[in-house]
Amino acid sequence: MLPTNFRANIRSxxxxxxxxxxxxxxxxxxxxxxPKKYAFDFLLFTMRNQKSCPVVEVMEAGQFQSKYAKxxxxxTDIPMYHVYEHGELVGKKMNIKEVWRDDFVxxxxxxxxxxxxxxxxxxxxxxxxxxxxxxxxxxxxxKTKKAGVFDGPMVxxxxxxxxSLVQKATEITSLFPKMHGGPVHIGDPEKxxxxxxxxxxxxxxxxxxxxxxxxxxxxxxxxxxxxxHANIPFMITHSPGCMFVxxxxxxxxxxxx
Amino acid sequence: MLPTNFRANIRSxxxxxxxxxxxxxxxxxxxxxxPKKYAFDFLLFTMRNQKSCPVVEVMEAGQFQSKYAKxxxxxTDIPMYHVYEHGELVGKKMNIKEVWRDDFVxxxxxxxxxxxxxxxxxxxxxxxxxxxxxxxxxxxxxKTKKAGVFDGPMVxxxxxxxxSLVQKATEITSLFPKMHGGPVHIGDPEKxxxxxxxxxxxxxxxxxxxxxxxxxxxxxxxxxxxxxHANIPFMITHSPGCMFVxxxxxxxxxxxx
Numbered sequence: 106m107l108p109t110n111f112r113a114n115i116r117s118x119x120x121x122x123x124x125x126x127x128x129x130x131x132x133x134x135x136x137x138x139x140p141k142k143y144a145f146d147f148l149l150f151t152m153r154n155q156k157s158c159p160v161v162e163v164m165e166a167g168q169f170q171s172k173y174a175k176x177x178x179x180x181t182d183i184p185m186y187h188v189y190e191h192g193e194l195v196g197k198k199m200n201i202k203e204v205w206r207d208d209f210v211x212x213x214x215x216x217x218x219x220x221x222x223x224x225x226x227x228x229x230x231x232x233x234x235x236x237x238x239x240x241x242x243x244x245x246x247x248k249t250k251k252a253g254v255f256d257g258p259m260v261x262x263x264x265x266x267x268x269s270l271v272q273k274a275t276e277i278t279s280l281f282p283k284m285h286g287g288p289v290h291i292g293d294p295e296k297x298x299x300x301x302x303x304x305x306x307x308x309x310x311x312x313x314x315x316x317x318x319x320x321x322x323x324x325x326x327x328x329x330x331x332x333x334h335a336n337i338p339f340m341i342t343h344s345p346g347c348m349f350v351x352x353x354x355x356x357x358x359x360x361x362x
Numbered sequence: 363m364l365p366t367n368f369r370a371n372i373r374s375x376x377x378x379x380x381x382x383x384x385x386x387x388x389x390x391x392x393x394x395x396x397p398k399k400y401a402f403d404f405l406l407f408t409m410r411n412q413k414s415c416p417v418v419e420v421m422e423a424g425q426f427q428s429k430y431a432k433x434x435x436x437x438t439d440i441p442m443y444h445v446y447e448h449g450e451l452v453g454k455k456m457n458i459k460e461v462w463r464d465d466f467v468x469x470x471x472x473x474x475x476x477x478x479x480x481x482x483x484x485x486x487x488x489x490x491x492x493x494x495x496x497x498x499x500x501x502x503x504x505k506t507k508k509a510g511v512f513d514g515p516m517v518x519x520x521x522x523x524x525x526s527l528v529q530k531a532t533e534i535t536s537l538f539p540k541m542h543g544g545p546v547h548i549g550d551p552e553k554x555x556x557x558x559x560x561x562x563x564x565x566x567x568x569x570x571x572x573x574x575x576x577x578x579x580x581x582x583x584x585x586x587x588x589x590x591h592a593n594i595p596f597m598i599t600h601s602p603g604c605m606f607v608x609x610x611x612x613x614x615x616x617x618x619x
Contacts (some may be wrong), residue, residue: 160409
């Protein structure tokens, strides 16, 4: 399906779940919307934390159409939004037209869904895609680098990978620094503060079989954990796994800059 | 001389001119100081214009010590500052302690002086250094990419290079994207809107001899031209050529990230 049709399905309410595995040849992005007052601190946060927050696009205040998605509307084209107030998740919304303000700055942040198609091509099986599930995500004890009011823990996505393919998966993803790059941790979940791997903070656990190693990548849900930790007064994000799908082909993005 | 001693000389008024050719093994940086209100627009401008504005460090609002320069003070450690109000250069100051405010955000931006030591090692003669002069800088007709209120022309530095070494100088500087990278133009100055090459907008003209080609690199003075073009209400910068000298060795910076 073309992204423009997929976004239309989301806008009309036909598609209401995660976007993992959909439009696999196109760049998907995490979303962070902040009042302009907090935009500088956050942009600086992304610069200092490029592994978790590789910026794809920053829209001007009030702008809601992405230059990477024809006729798109960032207020309607994501299946589910999270609204945070003072660090609390206060609402989940299917669109944010009613709460939109002219001083809102939208940030699109690279997503590991983009490198998944590269992993699959490289012969790395991805169970959450095979089972049409969302990827498992965890809040860790890895600290981000503070910037202004933004401070808090890194969120990671986890994929179980056959032991013999761990090195290959590392190599493939390391080639793509603009979508989280190589893993931040391989193996024992407890070493990064994950107490129970079977209970992700976001998304679905798909099991880790005998002969598989859990691999962890920095995740664009990190800003949500940071907003909670730092009591950011107001922020809107996508719901984890429910991404913004652009018209930008993975290959073109990968070879950009 | 060590940067810490050089900065002390600047602070005490012993060194009052440009810094070209001084502390050649250490990273020098352009300075832009803005009220936090404009910091987001400017940081976005640097992201969209990395060739002219490669960011070395962004300090938090009110912070005046660079993490790359021990015991430094950004308010005193530059030989000459420019103060802009509503697009006009309204003052030149030897220090800015009296006008400093807690909402000032300081940006350090990569400088071509850093790649000059690499050019010299590569056998490229640099006449402005041989003659202890400032490099010649020109406002061009090359447009920058707008971000918020920031919009305007690119400023370039010019070095005359022997024809046979133009390719080598291009190759050497292209290796250093974080300090302006390869040239933005080679040859005819009129093609980038420079009417009289003998009259630079900033710095000193050192002649272009028979058998030499003028080479132009994006320059960290660009924000000053942009501030003037866009009527930015308030901005402080270094005076062109009078840079902030860090303790960071060129080699370490070059191989960072």
